Amino acid sequence: MKAAVFHDAHDIRIEDVADPGGPGRGEVLVRPYWCGICGTDLHEYAVGPIVIPTDPHPLNGSTAPQILGHEFSAEVVEVGADVVGVKAGDRVSIMPLLYCGRCYYCRRSLNHLCVSMACIGLSYGWGGIAELAVVPATHVSVLPDGVSDLQGALVEPAAVAAYGVDTAQARPGDTVLITGAGPIGALAALYASSLGANVVISEVNATRAALARGLDVGDVVDPTRVDPVAFLKERTEGIGADAVIECSGNERALQTALSAVRSAGRISQTGLHTKAASIDPMILSEHDITLTGTWCYPVTDWPRIIDLIARGRYPVEKVVTAQVAMDDVVSGFETLLSPTGDQVKMLIQAR
Structure with a gap:
């Protein structure tokens, strides 16, 4: 064969x-x-x-x-x-x-x-x-x-993305920042939107940004042109995002996540870093921020993800x-x- x-x-x-x-x-x-x-x-x-x-x-x-x-x-x-x-x-x-x-x-x-x-x-x-x-x-x-x-x-990449969003405990009405609109970031945006979150996507690559806009789940900003931290704080009366799903595996994006999330907010590191990234841990302490990594997904999640797709709540084909x-x-x-x-x-x- x-x-x-x-x-x-x-x-x-x-x-x-x-x-x-x-x-x-x-x-x-x-x-x-x-x-x-x-x-x-x-x-x-x-x-x-x-x-x-x-x-x-x-x-x-x-x-x-x-x-x-x-x-x-x-x-x-x-x-x-x-x-x-x-x-x-x-x-x-x-x-x-x-x-x-x-x-x-x-x-x-x-x-x-x-x-x-x-x-x-x-x-x-x-x-x-x-x-x-x-x-x-x-x-x-x-x-x-x-x-x-x-x-x-x-279903497999959709499960990865969903686990990242779930780990950040995104809820209906939350403001959720997605850093990176590759396949996992795009799927995370779709999933967060299906939960009723207000989604903002940060993406520098023009092709990926265009895909993100086509998802029609929220605002898409180019961080080389618009400061995503300032953008979010303007939208949230100076508070910041309730949750950030970091999907790029990029040091600068992780630093943006730390600055963009509100006090007592949650960051899910879902994108894989291929080299060490520098952060200021004092930000975590001063603002009571939870930074959590994710690896793959719960192995029992397939029926749930398939059901969401079947009911039209998770239109994964858009990516x-x-x-x-x-x-x-x-x-x-x-x-x-x-x-x-x-x-x-x-x-x-x-x-």
């Missing part, structure tokens, strides 16, 4: 690989529909391997080369023994995090913090940018008729700017990494 295989930095190949065969006990064989390119995938391509193991992974023994793709929807082709709740022909979205179920965190239902966590499409035998894949039956959620295959591939064939995956990666690239969220058609 055909698959997109990561070998090393700047070395992704569309190859013929052995198909997975039938599913084992508790597994399902799926035929992927759509698969998103994630920021993690881009980091792997640019400077990896980082997450992709070069030595056998402690949870499942996987190692590079790796079939890519962890944001995907699929059709169930066959189910293994002891599988219930899903059948051949079902359309599904895959929750990709793999966990041991035995460590300190797993025993406390914090499976996304498992000490030996792996991930389908990054540290597992199969991935979503392929014609077939085998995944645990426990990790698939059936898509209702009201959710498209394309939307099903966006998609390109749909390309598997054969064009390398050019897709290059476009997303280019400083002059004109795309924000790209989905790969896996079949």
Whole structure:
């Protein structure tokens, strides 16, 4: 079968690989529909391997080369023994995090913090940018008729964004600043708006800012032209944002978040920083600010996110700017990494 295989930095190949065969006990064989390119995938391509193991992974023994793709929807082709709740022909979205179920965190239902966590499409035998894949039956959620295959591939990044907003405890009527309008920032803005928050988005990139304006969820400011802190304080009688979702992984944006949030406000660091960032911790103390990191999402969140999409409350498809064939995956990666690239969220058609 055909698959997109990561070998090393700047070395992704569309190859013929052995198909997975039938599913084992508790597994399902799926035929992927759509698969998103994630920021993690881009980091792997640019400077990896980082997450992709070069030595056998402690949870499942996987190692590079790796079939890519962890944001995907699929059709169930066959189910293994002891599988219930899903059948051949079902359309599904895959929750990709793999966990041991035995460590300190797993025993406390914090499976996304498992000490030996792996991930389908990054540290597992199969991935979503392929014609077939085998995944645990426990990790698939059936898509209702009201959710498209394309939307099903966006449940994973939508869950990341929702977790960031939920961690900041955004409530109806709150003023919420989103720093960065990449895919996660855009999805966070959609989710915060669905909660009834008043959203302000800060984004310097013209392409991403245009996408953010198209979401029609609130004001969009360019921080090189308009001071987002002054903008927010003018809108809130000098108080500031109730919550900030920092989605850019940028030092200056984090500093903006600290200045923009009100006293006793909350900042969720949702974007991943690839290098150290400098902040003034005294600001946290003087203003009783809560700064919290987020990692992935609760592994049980798929049904809730799918239900929000089905009811039209979370229109995740609005963040998609390109749909390309598997054969064009390398050019897709290059476009997303280019400083002059004109795309924000790209989905790969896996079949």
